[in-house]
Amino acid sequence: MIGDTDPRTIASRLSVGQRRTIKALDRDFCILGCAEAAAKRLERNVPARPALVISRPGIASREFALNALGAAVQAVLP
Secondary structure, three states: OOOOOOHHHHHHHOOHHHHHHHHHOOOOOEOOHHHHHHHHHHOOOEOOEOOOEEEEEOOOOEEEEEOHHHHHHHHHOO
16 A cells, blocks of 8 residues: 655655755656665655656666656645
């Protein structure tokens, strides 16, 4: 069972690093570099929340972008 899908609830449960990663992304795919580990964790469904990020293979490394729920969470982050 995946947890709550309310963007405000999800945003309140994110760590500082996860918040920064969400703020750095948008709906366009990009390479993250050192924030890639946090983005990989946000790509998985966990009991507390559904996935917020999607990825695809890039030329040098994986590219990440926000999914629809990730964009909604980004909009409510302080």
